[in-house]
Amino acid sequence: MRIAAFILTLILLQVFTFGLGRSLQWLFAPFTGRKTHRWLMAGAYLLTNGLIAGIFTALFFQTAHWAFRAMAFWMVALLFAAYAALATFVLYLLLRKFMAQPPLSRALRVFAPLFFIGLAAFAVFNAYVPTVRHASVTINKKMAKPLRIGMASDMHFGVLFGARQMDKLAGIMAQEKVDIILLPGDLMDDNVDAYLKENMRPHLEKLRAPLGVYATLGNHDLFGHQAEIRREVEKAGITVLANEAVEKHGLLLVGRNDEMDTKRPPADEILRGKNTGLPVLLMDHRPTSIDAHAKLPVDIQVSGHVHNGQVAPANFIVAALYDLAYGYKQQGNGHYFVSSGYGFWGVPTRLGSRSEVWIIDVEGK
Numbered sequence: 001m002r003i004a005a006f007i008l009t010l011i012l013l014q015v016f017t018f019g020l021g022r023s024l025q026w027l028f029a030p031f032t033g034r035k036t037h038r039w040l041m042a043g044a045y046l047l048t049n050g051l052i053a054g055i056f057t058a059l060f061f062q063t064a065h066w067a068f069r070a071m072a073f074w075m076v077a078l079l080f081a082a083y084a085a086l087a088t089f090v091l092y093l094l095l096r097k098f099m100a101q102p103p104l105s106r107a108l109r110v111f112a113p114l115f116f117i118g119l120a121a122f123a124v125f126n127a128y129v130p131t132v133r134h135a136s137v138t139i140n141k142k143m144a145k146p147l148r149i150g151m152a153s154d155m156h157f158g159v160l161f162g163a164r165q166m167d168k169l170a171g172i173m174a175q176e177k178v179d180i181i182l183l184p185g186d187l188m189d190d191n192v193d194a195y196l197k198e199n200m201r202p203h204l205e206k207l208r209a210p211l212g213v214y215a216t217l218g219n220h221d222l223f224g225h226q227a228e229i230r231r232e233v234e235k236a237g238i239t240v241l242a243n244e245a246v247e248k249h250g251l252l253l254v255g256r257n258d259e260m261d262t263k264r265p266p267a268d269e270i271l272r273g274k275n276t277g278l279p280v281l282l283m284d285h286r287p288t289s290i291d292a293h294a295k296l297p298v299d300i301q302v303s304g305h306v307h308n309g310q311v312a313p314a315n316f317i318v319a320a321l322y323d324l325a326y327g328y329k330q331q332g333n334g335h336y337f338v339s340s341g342y343g344f345w346g347v348p349t350r351l352g353s354r355s356e357v358w359i360i361d362v363e364g365k
Contacts, residue, residue: 010052013048013052013075013078014045014048016075016078016079016081016082017044017045017048017078018041018044018045019078019081019082019085020044020077020078020081020082021040021041021043021044021045022041023081023084023085023112024040024041024044025037025040025041026109027109027112027113028040030109047074048074048078051067051070051071051074052071054067054070054071055067055068055071065190068346069346069347072345072346072347073346073347076123076311076347076349079311080116080119080120080123081116083115083116083119084112084113084115084116084119085112087111087112087115088108088111088112088115091108091111092104092108095107119351120349122351123311123349123350123351124348124349126349126350126351126353126354126355127344127348127349127350127355128165128348128355129355130168130169130172130342130354130355130356130357131354131355131356131357132172132176132356132357132358132359133356133357133358133359134358134359134360134361135328135337135358135359135360135361136360136361136362136363137300137330137335137360137361137362137363138362138363138364138365139279139299139300139333139335139362139363139364139365140299140333140365141277141278141279141299141364141365142364142365143250143279143362143363143364144250144364146361146362146363146364147179147180147251147279147361147362147363148176148177148178148179148180148359148360148361148362149178149179149180149181149182149281149300149302149358149359149360149361149362150172150173150176150178150180150181150182150209150357150358150359151181151182151183151184151302151337151339151357151358151359151360152169152181152183152339152341152342152357152358153183153184153185153186153218153285153302153303153304153305153339153341153342154185154186154218154304154305154307154339154340154341154342154343154344154345155169155183155186155187155188155341155342155343156186156188156189156220156341156343156344156345157187157188157189157194157195157200157204157343158188158189158190158191158193158194158195159189159194160189160344160348161189161343161344161348162194162195162198162200162203163198163199163200163203165342165343166200166203166204166206166207167203167206169207169342169357170203170206170207170208172357173207173208173209173357174208176357176359178209178359179209179210179211180209180210180211180212180213180214180249180251180281181207181208181209181212181213181214182214182215182281182283182302183213183214183215183216183238183283184215184216184218184255184283184284184285184302184303184304184339185215185216185217185218185219185220185221185257185258185283185285185304185305186218186219186220186221186285186304186305186341186343186345187215187217187218187221187229187233188220188221188225188229188232188233189220189343189345190220190223190225191223191225191228191229192225192228192229192232195232196232201232201235201236204233204236204238205236205237207236207237207238208237211248211249211251212239212248212249213237213238213239214238214239214240214241214253214255214283215233215238215239215240215241215255215283216240216241216242216255216256216257216283216284216285217229217230217240217242217255217257217258217261217285218258218285218304218305219258219259219260219285219286219305220345221258222257222258222260222261230242240255241253241254241255241283242255242257242261243255243256243257243261243263243264243265243270244270245270245271245274247274247275247278250278250279251278251279251280251281252271252274252275252276252278252279252280252281253281253283254267254270254271254280254281254282254283254298255282255283256270256282256283256284256285257285258285258286258305259286259288266289266292267282267284267289267292267293267296267298268292268296271296271297271298276296276297277297279299279300279362279364280296280297280298280299280300281299281300281302282298282300282301282302283301283302283303284301284302284303285303285304285305286303286305286306287301287303287305287306287322287323287324287325287336287338288322290323290324290331290334290336291323291331293334293336294331294332294333294334295332296334297333298333298334299333299334299335299362300334300335300337300360300362301334301335301336301337302337302339302358302360303336303337303338303339304338304339304340304341306318306322306325306326306338306340307340307341307344307345307350307353308325308326308340308341308352308353309325309352309353310340310341310344310345310349310350310351310353311347311349311350311351311352311353312351312352312353313352314352315352315353322338324336324338325338326338326339326340326353337358337360339356339358340353340354340355340356341353341355341356342355342356342357343355
């Protein structure tokens with residue numbers, strides 16, 4: 001399955017690269033000749049396949065993180081170029097009966113790069129300017145008083161998403177007056193190098209709530225640096241629950257590592273012997289076990305990982321792959337939330353998704 005997906009990705013990269021080459025040839029046609037056209041196409045293919053070769057080389061030298069990031073930037077550029085070409089073609093179909101060919105061609109050659117730039121700017125805005133989503137649920141257990149949960153997943157704190165976004169997240173949680181903060185994984189972008197280099201700890205320490213801040217580990221926290229990530233996050237005053245449950249403030253708080261942790265136990269094992277008569281709040285990075293958890297005394301589950309695809313049309317793909325790829329649903333006695341994430345992976349762009357924080361108001365029966 002993975003090999004088939006890899007081969008399909010390589011084929012799509014070649015197809016999109018051809019589309020980019022043709023778009024560049026059309027864009028510069030009034031100013032260039034055939035020789036330049038050939039160089040434009042060759043340059044596009046050289047860049048795409050050079051980056052692919054760079055990934056294999058980087059894997060050998062253990063610098064794959066940066067190679068994958070560079071490839072991700074290029075893939076998004078190819079996709080946005082395809083969107084710009086499609087929008088330009090549609091505009092051509094709409095206007096060709098009303099405008100003469102020469103002025104229409106000139107107008108479209110201005111429109112295409114402006115559309116690309118506007119789309120890229122909109123995608124960056126979606127990545128860095130979070131929205132706050134609210135939900136209210138009633139659980140089938142008694143509670144002494146209502147609870148307001150602040151939830152943010154997939155922060156990916158690192159080089160491109162750091163101290164300023166930490167301050168913004170802390171400000172949102174303070175403004176919303178949350179009682180407790182849950183962070184269901186992908187706290188860091190693979191390691192703590194940028195976190196330490198840029199001294200982000202004072203900014204992460206601003207993230208506070210009366211009942212505490214709790215987190216679990218996502219797949220990007222488990223790429224060999226989980227011990228350092230957990231240590232630095234806990235230094236900032238955040239309690240990391242890695243395949244464990246704790247009873248605090250009349251709540252049973254549960255954290256389950258991402259499935260990359262091959263030793264993680266199932267949720268029912270983590271809950272065994274615990275007081276599940278209390279409201280059970282579960283952080284589980286991937287939303288892949290909802291059917292199993294719906295049979296357990298789990299009242300609220302918060303997840304992330306999927307990023308709602310991050311860049312369209314991937315949102316449609318993940319919607320087909322996951323029973324709940326984004327949003328909220330109730331199943332059994334439980335309420336399940338999957339966030340598109342506060343941060344991003346790879347490229348600071350979001351299209352068809354947006355950086356977000358969830359505020360969940362919980363009442364008892």
